[in-house]
Amino acid sequence: MPLIRPDLDTLPAYVPGRAIPGAIKLASNEVPLPPSPRVLAAIAEAATAGNRYPDLGVTSLTARLAETLKVTPERIAVGCGSVSLCQQLVQITCLRPADEVVFAWRSFEAYPIVTQIGGAVIRSVPLDADFRHDLDTMAAAVGPDTRLVFVCSPNNPTGTAVTRTELERLLAGVGPDVLVALDEAYHEYVTDPDVVDGMDLVDAHPNLVVLRTFSKAYRLAGLRVGYAIGSAETAEALRKVCSPFSVNHVAQAAAIAALDDAEGLLADCRIAITERVRVRDALLAAGYTVPPTQSNFVWLALGARTTAFAAHCLEHKVVVRPFAPDGVRVTVSTPEENDAFLTAARTFVL
Ligand SMILES: *Cc1c(COP(=O)(O)O)cnc(C)c1O
Secondary structure, rough: OOOOOHHHHHHOOOOOOOOOOOEEEOOOOOOOOOOOOHHHHHHHHHHOOOOOOOOOHHHHHHHHHHHHHHOOOEEEEEEHHHHHHHHHHHHHHOOOOEEEEEEEEEOOOHHHHHHOOOOEEEEEEEEOOOOOOOOHHHHHHOOOOEEEEEEEEEOOOOOOOHHHHHHHHHHHOOOOOEHHHHHHOOHHOOOOEEOOHHHHOOOOOOOOEEEEOOOOOOOOOOOOOEEEEOOOHHHHHHHOOOOOOOOOOOHHHHHHHHHOOHHHHHHHHHHHHHHHHHHHHHHHHOOOOOOOOOEEEEEEEHHHHHHHHHHHHHHOOOEEEEOOOOEEEOOOHHHHHHHHHHHHHOOOOO
């Protein structure tokens, strides 16, 4: 028998949202609409060059992102989804067994997985009573062995967001040699003006790196493109550890077309932004505990009732995402799909 790392036996598996034929899928925070016609045309065109290797340096997409974000291309690293960039962040910061990664919990389920794969130590800091990041406690948890801090805003799965003041205080507290990764996968859904926009801080803080993705508002979850913006040194290191050719040709073309179509795609996000208020209000009226959300999902703090609630929704042909024993995350979708979910929620005995 080959000697495989025994610690992998304890690795928590990434749990994808369940796909059940005929059921409404509210488990993975995707947009329910397909890619726009313009993006589909770019995908079809790019597929004709499927026999060729993709552009290793992701040059066109990087240039396009640099122009859009008003940074130099050297400061951008594109990855096979931002999940891959999370793993690369651990790879570029952690080498010694004592190296630590700090993140809030509960937060994005990829953080503990990529930390453990990277052989680093997990330092998780509980969310506060309002299901928000407790950034002061996180800053206090940063010690001499801490190399990386993940901050998820809006936070998956609770939907709460970090303010600019809070993030600035964290950055002031951790010291310049600790890399802070601000994961803004749901940035396009933020409407609260107090919520941090990483791009406003990334120039002044070389130890800040911002993660964004084409998987959510840009409707390309199946094609796997995410990107990081930071210092030129951080971006270069991320590119060094990137698995070669992992951002494929069709994905690169689709992402450029999605940027061309940004106006329409972002306008479509307004549906979820309106609906999230209606869905939350209905849930509050039904007696659920639901924090305000800045994303395209809501969090139901169901505690011990989490698994029972998910099973009840499944009986109503609605797939939600349980995180036992804390709560359930539900994607905000079209009014019709949200109504189907609310019908299920109203008939559950709390
Ligand atoms: C969905 C999500 C991502 C995006 O992951 P991709 O790999 O780009 O699809 C990243 N971070 C968080 C917190 C997410 O919820």
